[in-house]
Amino acid sequence: MKWTCVIVEDLQVAADYLVKCCEKSAVLQVKGHFINVEEALDYLNKNSVDILFLDVEMPGATGFDLLDQLAYYPKVILTTSKSEYAYNAFEYNVTDFLKKPFTYQRFQEALNKLTAPAGDNNITSTATDxxxxxxxxxxxxxxxxxxxxxxxxxxxxxxxxxxxxxxxxxxxxxxxxxxxxxxxxxxxxxxxxxxxxxxxxxxxxxxxxxxxxxxxxxxxxxxxxxxxxxx
CATH class of the missing domain: 2.40.50.1020 (LytTr DNA-binding domain)
Incomplete structure (x- = not known):
């Protein structure tokens, strides 16, 4: 079973690279690519996806503005060239922070983190009082x-x-x-x-x-x- 994902990235070359990484992983299905927050928000509030690959700096609103307006919260992997957004990433509880340019190996590491929360969210009956x-x-x-x-x-x-x-x-x-x-x-x-x-x-x-x-x-x-x- 594949995870569905959407790419929000205004630079075509960066978006193309992400698409190739997704295809190479064999576990991701890209449902769409959007170059601005307005278009992405319109799609995401009508369609549910598992993962959002999100650039921060785009024309008009930022990636964080998009997260503020989403009707639901998919797993988010930020992609940006600026390290100073790392604190904001932490605040928004994103799964990972990919600093451009990143390698496919680093991309795969981000995907591996997606499986960790699933186990963490399980509430066990053996927990003490x-x-x-x-x-x-x-x-x-x-x-x-x-x-x-x-x-x-x-x-x-x-x-x-x-x-x-x-x-x-x-x-x-x-x-x-x-x-x-x-x-x-x-x-x-x-x-x-x-x-x-x-x-x-x-x-x-x-x-x-x-x-x-x-x-x-x-x-x-x-x-x-x-x-x-x-x-």
Missing amino acids: HIFIKCDGKLVRLNNDDILFIESMGDYVKFVTADSRKYITHNTIKNLEEKVNRQTFIKVHRSYIININKIDDIRENDLFIKGNEIPVSKAHKPDVLKRLNII
């Missing part, structure tokens, strides 16, 4: 149900609990995302992991837990909404 964190020179046990959210503080993270206590430990959100019980917790922003069962309400791009306002990034909002029991 608590965690231990290193705090104040000791290991502290926190029950999952007592944790409201986890917030990044640079090289440290803060666990906020239902009794308004705060535990700070040396760790990262990225590392914790792989270790917490994903039946209970979900990453909603590059700086926040929240207890899905503690959400009081959601307004636009923010959610509220016991009076705490927490931002929800555009990249993570679809996953959050899928986890909610919306009727």
